[in-house]
Amino acid sequence: MTGAKRFELSDRAIIWLFLVPTLVLLIGMVGYPFVSLIILSFYRFSILRSEAGREYIGLENYDFLLDDPELWERFIFTGQFVVTSVTCQFIIGIFVAYHLQKSFRGRDIIFTVLMMPMMVCPIVVGFLWRYMFNSEWGVVNYLVTLTGSGKVDWLGVTDNALLAVVIADTWMWTPFVILLATAAFRGIPKVIYEAADIDGASAFYRFTRITLPLAAPILFIALLLRMIDSFKQYDLFFAMTGGGPGSTTQTVSFSLGKVAFSYFYTGEASALAVILLLIIIGLSLVLVRYLNLLSAKARG
Amino acid sequence: MTAGPSPVSRALHFLPVVLLLVYSFYNIGPMFWLVISSIKDRQDLFTFPPTLIFEPTWSGYQAVFGVGAAAGSAAAIGLVDALINSIVISVSGTVAAVALGTFAGYACSRFAFPGRNDFLFFVLSTRMLPPVAVLVFYHIMFSELGLADTRIGLILIATFINVGLATWIMKGFFDGVSTDIERIAINCGYSRFYAFRRLVVPQVKGGIAATSGFCFIFAWNEFAFASIISTTQAKTLPVKIASAMGATGLEWTQICAAGTVLIVPVVILFYFLRHYLLMGMTFGVLGRAK
Amino acid sequence: MAAISIENLLVRFGDFRAVNKISLEIADGELVVFLGPSGCGKTTTLRCIAGLQEAQAGSIAFDGQPILELAPSARNVAMVFQSVSLYPHLSVAGNIAFPLKARGEPRQAVRERLDWVAGVLDLGAIMKRRPGGLPPGALQRVALARAIVRSPNVLLLDEPLSAVDEQFRENMRWELGHIQRELGVTTIYVTHDQREAMALADRIVLMRDGRIEQFGDADDLYFRPATAFTGYFIGSPSMNFFPLRLQDDGIELAAGGRLDGAAGEALQRALSGREGCRLGLRPQDLHLTAAARGPQLSGAAEILPYRQGSDRLFSFKLGEQVFLGSDRSDGAATAAIHLDLSRAFLFDAEDRRLAVDLGAREAVS
Numbered sequence: 001m002t003g004a005k006r007f008e009l010s011d012r013a014i015i016w017l018f019l020v021p022t023l024v025l026l027i028g029m030v031g032y033p034f035v036s037l038i039i040l041s042f043y044r045f046s047i048l049r050s051e052a053g054r055e056y057i058g059l060e061n062y063d064f065l066l067d068d069p070e071l072w073e074r075f076i077f078t079g080q081f082v083v084t085s086v087t088c089q090f091i092i093g094i095f096v097a098y099h100l101q102k103s104f105r106g107r108d109i110i111f112t113v114l115m116m117p118m119m120v121c122p123i124v125v126g127f128l129w130r131y132m133f134n135s136e137w138g139v140v141n142y143l144v145t146l147t148g149s150g151k152v153d154w155l156g157v158t159d160n161a162l163l164a165v166v167i168a169d170t171w172m173w174t175p176f177v178i179l180l181a182t183a184a185f186r187g188i189p190k191v192i193y194e195a196a197d198i199d200g201a202s203a204f205y206r207f208t209r210i211t212l213p214l215a216a217p218i219l220f221i222a223l224l225l226r227m228i229d230s231f232k233q234y235d236l237f238f239a240m241t242g243g244g245p246g247s248t249t250q251t252v253s254f255s256l257g258k259v260a261f262s263y264f265y266t267g268e269a270s271a272l273a274v275i276l277l278l279i280i281i282g283l284s285l286v287l288v289r290y291l292n293l294l295s296a297k298a299r300g
Numbered sequence: 301m302t303a304g305p306s307p308v309s310r311a312l313h314f315l316p317v318v319l320l321l322v323y324s325f326y327n328i329g330p331m332f333w334l335v336i337s338s339i340k341d342r343q344d345l346f347t348f349p350p351t352l353i354f355e356p357t358w359s360g361y362q363a364v365f366g367v368g369a370a371a372g373s374a375a376a377i378g379l380v381d382a383l384i385n386s387i388v389i390s391v392s393g394t395v396a397a398v399a400l401g402t403f404a405g406y407a408c409s410r411f412a413f414p415g416r417n418d419f420l421f422f423v424l425s426t427r428m429l430p431p432v433a434v435l436v437f438y439h440i441m442f443s444e445l446g447l448a449d450t451r452i453g454l455i456l457i458a459t460f461i462n463v464g465l466a467t468w469i470m471k472g473f474f475d476g477v478s479t480d481i482e483r484i485a486i487n488c489g490y491s492r493f494y495a496f497r498r499l500v501v502p503q504v505k506g507g508i509a510a511t512s513g514f515c516f517i518f519a520w521n522e523f524a525f526a527s528i529i530s531t532t533q534a535k536t537l538p539v540k541i542a543s544a545m546g547a548t549g550l551e552w553t554q555i556c557a558a559g560t561v562l563i564v565p566v567v568i569l570f571y572f573l574r575h576y577l578l579m580g581m582t583f584g585v586l587g588r589a590k
Numbered sequence: 591m592a593a594i595s596i597e598n599l600l601v602r603f604g605d606f607r608a609v610n611k612i613s614l615e616i617a618d619g620e621l622v623v624f625l626g627p628s629g630c631g632k633t634t635t636l637r638c639i640a641g642l643q644e645a646q647a648g649s650i651a652f653d654g655q656p657i658l659e660l661a662p663s664a665r666n667v668a669m670v671f672q673s674v675s676l677y678p679h680l681s682v683a684g685n686i687a688f689p690l691k692a693r694g695e696p697r698q699a700v701r702e703r704l705d706w707v708a709g710v711l712d713l714g715a716i717m718k719r720r721p722g723g724l725p726p727g728a729l730q731r732v733a734l735a736r737a738i739v740r741s742p743n744v745l746l747l748d749e750p751l752s753a754v755d756e757q758f759r760e761n762m763r764w765e766l767g768h769i770q771r772e773l774g775v776t777t778i779y780v781t782h783d784q785r786e787a788m789a790l791a792d793r794i795v796l797m798r799d800g801r802i803e804q805f806g807d808a809d810d811l812y813f814r815p816a817t818a819f820t821g822y823f824i825g826s827p828s829m830n831f832f833p834l835r836l837q838d839d840g841i842e843l844a845a846g847g848r849l850d851g852a853a854g855e856a857l858q859r860a861l862s863g864r865e866g867c868r869l870g871l872r873p874q875d876l877h878l879t880a881a882a883r884g885p886q887l888s889g890a891a892e893i894l895p896y897r898q899g900s901d902r903l904f905s906f907k908l909g910e911q912v913f914l915g916s917d918r919s920d921g922a923a924t925a926a927i928h929l930d931l932s933r934a935f936l937f938d939a940e941d942r943r944l945a946v947d948l949g950a951r952e953a954v955s
Contacts (some may be wrong), residue, residue, distance in 0.1 A: 015411050018403035019419065022463055025400065029460040033437035035468050037429075039382045072638050092323060093375050099320055112567070113356075114324070115513075116331050117564040120303040121521045121538055124559030128334050131552055137348040138570055139333060171330060176514070179577060180469070183506050186579065187476050195675040199689035200663040208927070211693075221472045224424070225465060235523075265506040266436060273433030278427045287794045288421065295475060298679045 041271035061271035069188040070247070071255070071272075075279075078251040081162060082230040083170075088170040089226060094219070095178025098207070100178070101185050111182075118175045126239025129168035130155065133240070158248040161241045165249070168236050173226060180222040184215035212300050220291040224284060231280050252276050338556035345552050360557030364541060379531075382540035387565065389451055389536060393458025397515045398508060399460070403467020404460060406496060408467070410473035410482075418469070427464040428518040431524035439528050449534050459521035465518075466511045473507030474500070509576030516569055521562070538562060592652040592743040592776055593618040594639070599648035601634050601800075608634045608799035611648065614908060616793075618653075621770050623775045626797035633672075634779045636746050637795075639696070639778065640669050651880045652743055668737035669746040672753070674729050676721040676736070684715040686736045686843040709733045710769060727758045734766070739782075745777040747919070753788070763789060782825050788812070796820055818915070818941035821870045827903070830876060832869040836861045843869065845909025846889040849929070857931065860946040866886070866939030875933040876915030878904045881921035887927040 041061055045054035065071055100111065120128075132139050141151045154164045172231040188211060196206045212219075234253045239241060243250040243258070250258070256276065260269035337345060339356040367377060405422065409415055438457075439448070447453030477500055485495040503507075526536045541558045570577070594616040595878070601609035609631040614621050624632035637643035639650055641662030649656050668689075676685050686707060690700045708714050712732050713953050721729060730750050736932050737745055747766075751759050770777050781787055785793050788808045796803040796811060796819075803823075804816045815821035821829045831841040834857075841849040841857060861867060876887075878895065895904040895917040902917040906927065919925035936944045 011411065011492060014496075015407050015413055018407035021396075022400045022423065022467065023419070023948075024405045025456075026426050029456060030429075032441050033429070033434040036437045037434060037439075051392075066369050092408070096320065096323055099316055103551060108578055111578060112570050112574050113331075114327055115570050116563065116567065117327060119517055119521075119563050120331075120334070120559055121523070121562050121569070123523065123542075124334075124555060124562070127552070127555050128330060128337075128559065130334060131345075132330065135352065139350045142349050154393060162351070171326065179510055179513070180579065181415065183473070183510055186506070189673075189675075191671050191673050191675040192660075192677060194640075195669070195671065195677075195736075196688075196692070197642070197662045198640060198667060198669050199692050201688075201692040202663075205692050209688075210677060217475060218472045225427075225468065228424070228428050231428075234430065236433060242318070251433065253430050256430055260432055260436075268477050269433060276430065277428055280511060281425065284424065284428070288417075288424075292417075 024247040028181065037270050040267055043267045045267040047266050048237055048266045054267070057267075061268050062275070065268065065275065071252075072257055074250050074252050077162070077249065078231065078253070080234070081166065081251060082227060084162075085166045085169045085173075085225065086226050086230055088166065089174045089177050090219075090223065092170065093174045093222075094181050096174070097178050097181035097185055098211075100182055114178060115175045117172050120172070122172070122235035123239055125168060125172050127238045129164065129171075129236070130240045133164050154280050157239055158245060158246055161245070161249045165240055167289075168240065169230070169233060172236075176226065176252050177222055182219055185211060185220035187218075188214050196265055213294075217291065217298050220287065220294055224287050224291065226278060227287070228284065231276065302339045307406045307557035324506070326439075328414060329513040333555050335560050339561045342553070353495070357553070360551070360553035361561070363551070363554045364557050364561055365569075372535035379540060382535045385451060385454075386520060387538035388458055389454045389458050389534075390516055390565075392455045392520040393462065394512055394515040395517075397466045398461050398470075398512050401470045401511060402469075402501070402504075402508065404463075405470030405475050406500070408471045420471070422462045423467045426460060427463070435528045436522060437545055438525060442529055448529060449531050449568070451534050452535065453529055454534055457525045457529065458522060461522065461525075462515040462518055466515060469511045469514070470504065470507055474503040488490055505576050509573045509579070513573055513577065520566060532554060547571045591618050591774060594778075595651045595654070595777060596635075596639075596867060597649045597651075599635065599650065600646050600909060601631070601643060602640060602646045607646070607800050609638070611855055612797075612800070612802050613647040613648075614795060614805055616776060616778070618776055619774045620792045621767070621779060621790060621920070623791035623794045624797060625782070625784060625787040625794050626803070627782060629799075629822070630797040631800040632750055632795075632797050633815070636669075636748055636778060636780050639744065640667055640746050641665055664694075666740075666743040667742070668742035668744070670730065670733045670737050670748065670750045672749040674721070674726075674730060674733075674753075676729060678721055680714060681718055681720055682724075682732050684807070685732055686739050689736060689740050702795065703739050707739045708736075710772075711735045711765075725755075726753045727755065727762060730754060730762070731765075737770070738775070738927060740897045741773075742775065745775045747777065748777045749781055750779075751781075759786075766790065767915075784828065785850050788824070796823060814943075815870075815935060816943055818868060818870060818937040821935055821943070825872055827873045827898075827914050829870045829872050829935075830915075832871070832908075832913075834861060834867045834869050834936075836936060843887065843889075843908065844911050846891075848888045849885055856947060857934075857936070860936055864938060867944075868937045868941075870935040870937055870943075871929060871931065873903060873914040874885075874916055875930040876913070877928045877930070878917050878925050879918040879928055881893065884928045885931055887929055890927055893927075895921075903922055 040054075042056060042058055043054040044057050044060070091148075096114070100107065107158070117125075121264070133141075134158065135141055135151055135153045138154070140154065144150075144152055152160060154160045191208060193206065196210055231251075232253055233251065234257055237249060237251055237254045238257070241249040243254050252272070256269055256272050259265050259272060336352070338360050339358065340351075340354060341357040341359075344351050344354040404419075407413075442448040442453050445453075447456070476520055481499050482492070482495040485499055486492060521538060522536070523542070525536045527539045527542070530536060530539060541562070596615075598611045599609050599613070600607065600611050602607050612635065613630075615636065626632050634643055638658075639655075645658060650658050650667070658683060677688065680688065683704060687700050687704055690703060697705075704717075704772075709719060711734060713735055715733060716724065716728060716732075721732065724732070730753070733750070750766075751762055754762060764816050766779075779787075788811075791808060793805065794811055795805050798819055804811055804820045806814075811820055811824045815824065818831065819915050822831070831845065831899060835840060835842040836858060841861065843849060857869075878893065890906040890908060890913075893904060893906045895902065897903070903914055904917040904919075905912055905914050909914070915927065936946050938944055
């Protein structure tokens with residue numbers, strides 16, 4: 001039979017062959033840092049003063065961190081940021097992707113242009129929005145004054161600053177959602193929409209009962225990825241607020257950067273990283289479980 | 301029988317268009333502002349109301365490329381090298397990540413092997429680490445292995461940060477392809493690998509395009525690891541530009557110029573991929589194996 | 591239930607006229623089959639009636655009410671598609687209930703209708719299952735259930751059995767016909783399979799290149815084809831077509847075939863003054879037989895008897911053309927080819943059938 005390989009790989013061999021390289025690469029790249037991270041979290045250590053050696057202090061780093069009320073505030077703040085930003089990205093992203101479904105002239109050019117925000121270097125994005133949000137001469141405030149209101153102090157007031165960073169983050173990552181949502185929507189066979197039309201479904205009913213459920217698996221993967229990335233967001237806060245005013249817009253990730261590279265409390269930073277990781281892992285597990293349910297349902 | 305549409309429903313009909321226009325403005329406006337700020341002279345940058353008509357200056361770009369007024373500065377030296385480094389590293393990393401992700405994604409989609417969920421979660425978890433927390437360890441690790449300041453080292457970084465994303469997205473796309481065709485091919489005596497390569501992979505071209513786009517973006521803009529690992533020879537473009545400008549402080553013009561320059565390769569890639577990116581995926585109903 | 595009236599329907603794709611100004615009237619409760627080769631416009635017409643395809647001109651009315659301005663959901667039509675159109679993420683019950691729920695029917699009513707439909711189509715066993723994994727026959731039964739559950743005005747079926755295995759097709763065809771008669775819903779059924787059409791239809795619309803070739807019941811199309819195309823398309827094996835030429839001493843059929851003078855008198859009269867006519871004769875009416883009976887065809891070459899199932903056929907050549915007939919010779923050496931001209935059709939140069947009496951009906955042997 002033409003095309004069939006004389007040397008055939010059993011399914012078992014295929015599984016191994018397809019998975020092992022990835023596994024090897026990841027364990028190789030991530031093993032040492034992961035393990036070191038966890039180990040170091042039990043030590044008092046600073047890379048700056050590495051000659052001073054390290055002192056095993058058990059869970060002291062964790063105690064110290066978890067006792068700090070500011071840390072909890074930062075967690076809440078981080079949660080606010082992640083939820084707000086990801087929600088905005090998804091609502092806007094799905095809306096835009098839905099309307100990009102029909103073909104029109106120039107659609108692929110417009111699509112490419114819409115993808116651009118996520119291509120910009122994150123630090124540059126941060127500086128750009130800082131520049132645009134400047135309360136004195138920033139273009140955002142210019143637009144605000146056009147509507148008649150006075151200038152807003154964006155980056156100097158905590159709530160405004162949060163909003164500003166959310167706006168910047170949403171700007172940057174909505175295209176990610178648009179791209180994946182477009183792919184998901186495109187995958188629904190036209191026949192099903194025709195059947196729904198004939199069955200008498202309104203556009204809304206069709207969207208909620210057919211489009212979304214069938215697109216759900218991919219959308220959830222997008223949600224998972226965006227959520228994980230949002231927790232790591234650092235560049236925007238660094239460039240736009242520097243954690244300020246004061247230290248009110250410090251996310252956990254930002255705090256991590258400070259502890260690691262401003263104070264150089266490497267042990268403590270490691271412990272903080274572990275805590276952050278555990279939270280992300282926890283949330284991801286919940287999401288993944290839900291994703292599996294959705295996938296099974298959508299596949300029929 | 302049918303009265304004309306009410307004013308409310310007419311308005312509702314236009315609402316999506318209005319919202320889309322608003323989003324387009326929100327999306328494109330800041331990009332436009334980035335580019336226009338890259339050619340603004342200092343005094344034009346900080347005016348209120350902001351200026352749209354002004355005398356353009358190329359000093360920002362000159363600083364980035366190390367030519368003209370900035371000739372002979374640290375920027376010029378090694379810029380082309382940095383560019384080549386970035387391209388080689390990003391392309392290699394993307395290709396590697398997409399390949400690994402496609403294979404792993406297919407295996408996870410088609411075979412419910414024991415430990416599949418654990419594997420998938422592990423792969424995803426490699427993305428959860430904030431680089432800030434582990435930079436030190438990578439520095440140590442790479443130094444020990446002799447990978448510091450090498451292209452290979454950075455290619456490995458570029459690959460590993462993306463494999464998780466690639467695997468999950470490709471699995472999602474593979475899940476959307478019905479297993480009918482593979483089963484028919486296998487029943488006809490074709491090997492599974494043949495079915496995979498010739499029958500299934502072509503159906504997920506949209507997924508490969510999307511994954512490639514994302515991986516390239518993350519690899520290209522990767523800064524944290526690169527700045528720690530590559531100090532001279534393997535310097536990537538973002539690092540190079542950042543260090544070249546570091547001396548003069550926050551020059552908005554230069555930053556915007558750097559940002560604009562850095563986008564260009566990515567835009568080119570997405571432009572070439574645009575047809576595939578809009579392809580999406582296919583769902584089937586008949587015959588799901590698992 | 592609705593009578594359908596189509597007037598001058600025109601559907602254009604660029605310069606190509608997929609449906610070229612057709613008009614027809616369908617009675618309430620009829621099962622009409624749109625039949626024809628691929629690309630003839632039957633599916634396009636169906637989709638116009640459904641509301642999935644825009645028409646550039648013409649009108650369609652249900653019971654006198656024009657419907658082309660209405661959205662599909664407002665027309666109270668139901669459709670079974672050629673490809674699987676079931677919602678993959680819903681169970682069979684969910685799929686069937688969808689049109690009811692989409693229109694806001696109360697739960698109790700939905701359940702009652704579900705039970706009724708499940709009974710009619712015998713779906714009780716699979717109500718909780720998902721479409722994925724069900725065989726094509728079951729899938730189309732579910733699609734049919736979803737279509738009839740809300741008692742539509744018009745039921746539209748687009749080649750619903752094309753994906754179903756041959757062995758189940760007969761059964762399903764019967765079921766479909768039976769359900770349609772029971773429900774009395776006006777039904778339009780699109781197919782390219784003429785046997786299906788002949789078996790199911792009250793009337794058949796034979797289409798070709800966007801136009802209606804002939805509209806009538808099965809007997810009309812089989813025994814009184816209006817054109818050569820109809821003659822060719824309906825009936826299997828397909829009709830033979832012999833190009834005719836009038837000669838001094840008889841008629842020439844195709845290349846080298848001859849019908850002697852006495853036998854084809856009526857035919858000769860019909861042919862005088864006409865050029866380019868063809869004789870259409872079904873293989874069933876062309877016999878290889880030892881008994882001398884009726885007009886005889888001479889000049890045939892390569893006579894080859896063979897079997898097709900329990901039918902005994904034979905093929906022969908006149909010039910380069912191959913023709914088919916029924917073999918009744920039992921291997922007799924004196925067998926000759928006889929034509930039953932009373933069942934023959936004469937088509938003029940424009941392929942229209944000429945109403946000519948070509949001879950007395952043979953006694954059935």
